[in-house]
Amino acid sequence: MAQLQKSIDKRTALLKATLSLVNNGGIQSASMAKVAKIANVSPATIYLFFESKQELLNQLYLDVKGSFAEAAFRDYQSNGEVKKSFEKIWIAMAAFKLENKEEASFLSQCDNTPMIDEETRQQGLKYLTPLFDLWSKGIKEGIIKDISPYLLYAFSIYPIAFLMNMDNRSLCPLGENVINEAFQMAWDSIRV
Amino acid sequence: MAQLQKSIDKRTALLKATLSLVNNGGIQSASMAKVAKIANVSPATIYLFFESKQELLNQLYLDVKGSFAEAAFRDYQSNGEVKKSFEKIWIAMAAFKLENKEEASFLSQCDNTPMIDEETRQQGLKYLTPLFDLWSKGIKEGIIKDISPYLLYAFSIYPIAFLMNMDNRSLCPLGENVINEAFQMAWDSIRV
Amino acid sequence: MAQLQKSIDKRTALLKATLSLVNNGGIQSASMAKVAKIANVSPATIYLFFESKQELLNQLYLDVKGSFAEAAFRDYQSNGEVKKSFEKIWIAMAAFKLENKEEASFLSQCDNTPMIDEETRQQGLKYLTPLFDLWSKGIKEGIIKDISPYLLYAFSIYPIAFLMNMDNRSLCPLGENVINEAFQMAWDSIRV
Amino acid sequence: MAQLQKSIDKRTALLKATLSLVNNGGIQSASMAKVAKIANVSPATIYLFFESKQELLNQLYLDVKGSFAEAAFRDYQSNGEVKKSFEKIWIAMAAFKLENKEEASFLSQCDNTPMIDEETRQQGLKYLTPLFDLWSKGIKEGIIKDISPYLLYAFSIYPIAFLMNMDNRSLCPLGENVINEAFQMAWDSIRV
DNA sequence: CATGAATGAGATTTCATTCAT
DNA sequence: AATGAATGAAATCTCATTCAT
Numbered sequence: 001m002a003q004l005q006k007s008i009d010k011r012t013a014l015l016k017a018t019l020s021l022v023n024n025g026g027i028q029s030a031s032m033a034k035v036a037k038i039a040n041v042s043p044a045t046i047y048l049f050f051e052s053k054q055e056l057l058n059q060l061y062l063d064v065k066g067s068f069a070e071a072a073f074r075d076y077q078s079n080g081e082v083k084k085s086f087e088k089i090w091i092a093m094a095a096f097k098l099e100n101k102e103e104a105s106f107l108s109q110c111d112n113t114p115m116i117d118e119e120t121r122q123q124g125l126k127y128l129t130p131l132f133d134l135w136s137k138g139i140k141e142g143i144i145k146d147i148s149p150y151l152l153y154a155f156s157i158y159p160i161a162f163l164m165n166m167d168n169r170s171l172c173p174l175g176e177n178v179i180n181e182a183f184q185m186a187w188d189s190i191r192v
Numbered sequence: 193m194a195q196l197q198k199s200i201d202k203r204t205a206l207l208k209a210t211l212s213l214v215n216n217g218g219i220q221s222a223s224m225a226k227v228a229k230i231a232n233v234s235p236a237t238i239y240l241f242f243e244s245k246q247e248l249l250n251q252l253y254l255d256v257k258g259s260f261a262e263a264a265f266r267d268y269q270s271n272g273e274v275k276k277s278f279e280k281i282w283i284a285m286a287a288f289k290l291e292n293k294e295e296a297s298f299l300s301q302c303d304n305t306p307m308i309d310e311e312t313r314q315q316g317l318k319y320l321t322p323l324f325d326l327w328s329k330g331i332k333e334g335i336i337k338d339i340s341p342y343l344l345y346a347f348s349i350y351p352i353a354f355l356m357n358m359d360n361r362s363l364c365p366l367g368e369n370v371i372n373e374a375f376q377m378a379w380d381s382i383r384v
Numbered sequence: 385m386a387q388l389q390k391s392i393d394k395r396t397a398l399l400k401a402t403l404s405l406v407n408n409g410g411i412q413s414a415s416m417a418k419v420a421k422i423a424n425v426s427p428a429t430i431y432l433f434f435e436s437k438q439e440l441l442n443q444l445y446l447d448v449k450g451s452f453a454e455a456a457f458r459d460y461q462s463n464g465e466v467k468k469s470f471e472k473i474w475i476a477m478a479a480f481k482l483e484n485k486e487e488a489s490f491l492s493q494c495d496n497t498p499m500i501d502e503e504t505r506q507q508g509l510k511y512l513t514p515l516f517d518l519w520s521k522g523i524k525e526g527i528i529k530d531i532s533p534y535l536l537y538a539f540s541i542y543p544i545a546f547l548m549n550m551d552n553r554s555l556c557p558l559g560e561n562v563i564n565e566a567f568q569m570a571w572d573s574i575r576v
Numbered sequence: 577m578a579q580l581q582k583s584i585d586k587r588t589a590l591l592k593a594t595l596s597l598v599n600n601g602g603i604q605s606a607s608m609a610k611v612a613k614i615a616n617v618s619p620a621t622i623y624l625f626f627e628s629k630q631e632l633l634n635q636l637y638l639d640v641k642g643s644f645a646e647a648a649f650r651d652y653q654s655n656g657e658v659k660k661s662f663e664k665i666w667i668a669m670a671a672f673k674l675e676n677k678e679e680a681s682f683l684s685q686c687d688n689t690p691m692i693d694e695e696t697r698q699q700g701l702k703y704l705t706p707l708f709d710l711w712s713k714g715i716k717e718g719i720i721k722d723i724s725p726y727l728l729y730a731f732s733i734y735p736i737a738f739l740m741n742m743d744n745r746s747l748c749p750l751g752e753n754v755i756n757e758a759f760q761m762a763w764d765s766i767r768v
Numbered sequence: 769c770a771t772g773a774a775t776g777a778g779a780t781t782t783c784a785t786t787c788a789t
Numbered sequence: 790a791a792t793g794a795a796t797g798a799a800a801t802c803t804c805a806t807t808c809a810t
Contacts, residue, residue: 162350550730555726
């Protein structure tokens with residue numbers, strides 16, 4: 001038990017170290033040696049937990065995506081009104097990205113790198129099942145446009161990443177106002 | 193004259209080689225040696241045209257962004273109706289991204305890499321001035337939401353990248369239908 | 385313990401390899417790759433011991449300067465007569481330079497290269513403290529000219545390097561006779 | 577004639593450029609490309625005047641050594657008193673090194689680099705013939721120690737380089753006082 | 769004469785990964 | 790289970806030199 005805990009801790013430390021390194025300097029600057037040093041283990045130890053750098057990144061991706069989903073759906077109950085539910089989820093997502101910039105920025109960096117493989121991306125998508133279900137329900141109720149969930153995602157969720165990016169670069173600071181305006185746009189884009 | 197042309201050709205070949213390499217394998221896998229080999233020059237020759245790998249990527253970024261803008265605004269005339277004009281631009285942008293997947297994917301990869309520096313990004317943004325002006329006009333006319341252009345961009349333009357990504361991964365093929373649905377969403381998100 | 389010894393050995397081998405390479409071909413021709421090959425390690429291994437080529441050279445400088453000082457002062461006791469003491473040191477220095485041509489020649493090459501940084505030079509100077517102290521004593525006793533130690537050094541010690549150089553180039557072979565003549569000159573230059 | 581002059585000017589410019597570059601950064605940092613740029617010619621042009629970088633450096637060595645000798649013996653007349661004559665030459669040498677730091681420093685750097693070949697060094701030595709002759713005379717007169725001119729040189733002339741070095745590094749500024757003290761040492765070392 | 773373009777070879781350094789202990 | 794040492798391969802970039810013009 002203590003052994004297991006220690007293992008888990010080390011794994012977590014490694015993921016955390018990677019996250020932090022990717023964040024200042026990009027994926028390429030997160031070398032295994034640096035990761036090891038920050039996590040206070042030997043480089044060789046990383047390979048006890050992850051098969052390769054690729055796998056380390058993929059695991060981190062899933063991990064972070066999981067946290068994101070967990071935050072997004074924490075207060076969500078599937079039996080509520082569609083718009084209200086969507087709003088709750090959307091705001092939670094935005095809040096997560098604002099409060100966890102490292103995680104958010106990491107996910108952004110993963111969007112277009114070949115280091116994350118298709119299979120992992122698919123697994124990541126599964127975390128969003130509740131949202132997809134909600135959209136299905138909305139579509140059935142005639143409230144939401146009857147189109148591919150990918151479109152719905154593209155216009156209502158994906159933009160959050162851009163906003164966060166702007167916020168980070170101080171080009172468009174995200175106060176409560178802006179968040180509300182943004183949500184309105186998200187909703188307008190998908191509602192019938 | 194012939195010499196100048198040869199120079200230009202070589203520069204172009206280098207940019208093209210870089211574009212292609214970044215596209216399969218990501219920025220980090222586009223090594224100067226590979227770029228040189230594909231462009232059929234010696235590695236040292238690259239440095240006659242670009243000061244460093246960073247500069248090569250930044251120049252490519254501007255180059256591609258320029259082509260993108262050129263395509264986006266080719267048929268646009270600033271005196272038309274706001275919605276029609278926006279549609280024309282939006283469709284042209286989507287078409288460019290669909291027809292020039294390498295360019296589009298490259299721009300996506302640049303979104304979140306520290307290899308493109310802020311100054312270059314700013315210069316890239318300038319290419320979109322006509323769109324920003326159009327939005328201003330629309331806002332004045334009370335047709336478009338009176339909010340930051342970054343928000344407008346985030347919800348109406350940025351999603352195109354996601355769609356293209358889905359198209360590439362065969363998750364959501366972009367036929368004419370889908371394009372039209374997508375444009376509708378873009379418009380709904382920004383219109384009053 | 386065995387590991388530590390192996391580390392020390394490797395470090396020593398690297399320094400030795402560098403010394404030897406600098407000696408035939410100059411500093412610039414002592415490439416890290418060659419150093420590695422001669423020391424029978426991979427180029428990457430050098431960086432486990434030295435942060436950069438600069439540091440490698442600086443460390444070697446200190447190392448050699450240390451050996452030199454050690455030899456110079458090995459039999460010296462600070463309570464002896466000034467002239468006798470100086471002679472002992474001077475002869476020991478000359479002997480070291482004659483017997484350790486690689487080391488001596490390396491130090492000469494370091495005299496005028498920007499690869500050795502000022503701080504390291506200063507540290508190197510400290511090894512000569514006993515000599516400076518001896519001079520102070522001589523000055524107080526009115527035996528040695530009351531002038532800057534840099535002058536004393538320039539005229540009594542620095543010339544040894546030139547002699548060694550001539551010896552190497554077979555222009556002025558240093559037998560016992562010459563050595564004695566030379567010492568006489570050194571002494572004449574600094575004595576009152 | 578005009579053509580010839582232009583050629584000479586270019587050669588001079590190249591030598592000057594090399595001198596300047598060697599001076600800040602050492603021999604290795606004086607790349608042919610930089611030399612060309614500073615001299616305002618094409619890299620290829622250098623090879624019209626010098627066969628290789630080696631030759632460029634060797635020529636520069638001779639050139640500078642020549643200037644040095646010219647300055648050293650400018651006011652010297654071989655029929656004067658030995659000590660007075662030597663003093664005149666010595667002071668002129670020191671003055672040259674102080675007033676032409678680039679040249680002086682360059683010569684120092686050449687002392688221990690394999691880039692200057694033995695033959696060139698020998699030619700350089702010839703410039704000092706008048707001094708050697710003076711010493712011969714002094715020896716015959718019983719004023720100067722009857723020993724190898726290399727020894728005389730090592731203890732009376734070579735130290736100047738060290739002093740200049742110290743002056744450059746602000747460790748021992750050379751005012752008139754120090755110069756006179758230094759000359760005294762030089763003379764003491766070689767006089768009977 | 770003079771050159772700008774071009775380059776092959778090689779410089780320093782970093783990295784993901786392995787392996788003996 | 791854990792590691793520190795070690796590395797081959799490759800990355801970015803520089804350089805002395807050549808050659809078609």
